[in-house]
Amino acid sequence: MSQLLTLVFGRLPIGWLQLTHNRGRFIAAVAGVAFANLLVFMQLGIMGALNSSTVAPYAMLNADIILSSEDGNTLTDGGHIPRVRMFQALGVAGVADATPLYIGNLPFTLDDGSSVSLLSFGMDVAQPSFASPGIAASLSRLTLENTALLDEGTRGMPASVIAKLTDGGRYSFETGGTTLTAIGTMDVGGGFLADGMVIMSDQTFLRLFPNRTSGAPNHILIRTADGVSPDAVVARLQAALPKGNIRIQTMAGSAANDLAYMATERPTGIIFGFGVFMGILVGLVIVYQVLSTDVADHLREYATFKAMGYGQPFFLGIVFEEAMVLAVFGFIPGVFVSMVLYAGLVSVTGLPVVMDAGRAILVFFGTLAACSLSGAIATRRLANADPADLF
Incomplete structure (x- = not known):
């Protein structure tokens, strides 16, 4: 040396x-x-x-702009937004399509008595383009009542269950008095807010969360027309939609704000x-x-x-x-x-x-x-x- x-x-x-x-x-x-x-x-x-x-749920989605409640700090918290804002947004130049997104926390108990919490996402399965390509391919299967895609990285979930699902099997469990059946998997991973994630149709979501209504989603996802800048559409939406309890952001901006909030406020x-x-x-x-x-x-x-x-x-x-x-x-x-x-x-x-x-x-x-x-x-x-x- x-x-x-x-x-x-x-x-x-x-x-x-x-x-x-x-x-x-x-x-x-x-x-x-x-x-x-x-x-x-x-x-x-x-x-x-x-x-x-914090940003993992964004990888499940395929959108350019997100409308949220102004009191929400991250994608997974905050209040609800009137669904009528989606129809108003569809009339704004540059908006190609829009869909509601429902989010809730779904707890259930495994056979061994341990508890697992799943961050649940309800989407309109008739609009698979709003999901990431890996999820969109399986989204049409969720038209069956009370079916869902389960996160492979769910913390506490037995490896045998994940292996069964990846081999084409099914896994049913009781939650909130309803039987939910996982018919496939997605790869997202657990985090600090929940043990894992699950995605289902909006109709299944509303059955599992009877206190929620279709007229009050957590967010509205928007896709812009080809060649149109999302930032330009955000400015038009801000000018066109009624002022009030609503936040309009690009998806990238929303993810960045979530990170800033988690690092400096939580x-x-x-x-x-x-x-x-x-x-x-x-x-x-x-x-x-x-x-x-x-x-x-x-x-x-x-x-x-x-x-x-x-x-x-x-x-x-x-x-x-x-x-x-x-x-x-x-x-x-x-x-x-x-x-x-x-x-x-x-x-x-x-x-x-x-x-x-x-x-x-x-x-x-x-x-x-x-x-x-x-x-x-x-x-x-x-x-x-x-x-x-x-x-």
Whole structure:
């Protein structure tokens, strides 16, 4: 390693030699940086799962514009919207088609007594173009009364049930006094709001939720005519529809707003964001403590260099070298342990916690920056020190 660092820096790797001179302290420092990396990775992983599960329902839909109740914060909450707005929207230039979307939470109990909650979507199966291609192909099968497509990633659902459905079988269960039969699957995944998702016809939805009416869907999905900008149609809809408790957004804009709300308004997003900050702070404190102790231990050597004419950039170079070594050696175990914990979280919770390259790169360069900042702070004592005072 010394020879490699000599080639990298073009000089004797003083920082590396100082760190590894005391093996116990070096291992403890690397473990501290790895722990800080682990904290950040876990918080970012759960935040990523929160974001993925928030926008996952949008992947089931194929629309350009969505009309929602103004009191709704995300796709899956908020009030209802009058269905008459759909007919009014169809008269606006640039609108090609529209359909209502019904959403509700459907709980039921498995044979072993455990409870599962399904985020349920009711759609007009006569308009399959509003569903994603993978779902649209099976949507016509849902014209049968009380049938549905079940999410393959439903948390808590026995693997034998999913295997049976993918092989063309059926799975019936009781919910709200009604027997619902899953006749196929879709791949969406569980999240923070429910264990999984299920899609059915609007008529089946209204039978399962007797308090709901066809005249008050949760959203209205709109497809624009070919070649017409959704943003332009949004502006026309805002001008044409009655003012009031209605929000008109493009699908992309709605998804972005959902993410912003979950990250900045919901307690879960705020807590995990604060956890990332705490992980960074822990890393800063650990590295600063290690580097400042190292500077104090070698103060006489630094004084000798200073008396020989070496300036502050030389000392910064040594400490930055130490910071880089700690960042690299702490990142490697941090990322591998995080990947193991990610896999454990996925198997236990079913949340979409994955290690992507972008996150790993972000954390690595963040670790380098944090270690460098700690190093810069640790060398402040040398900046204005008089060599004669250091002996």
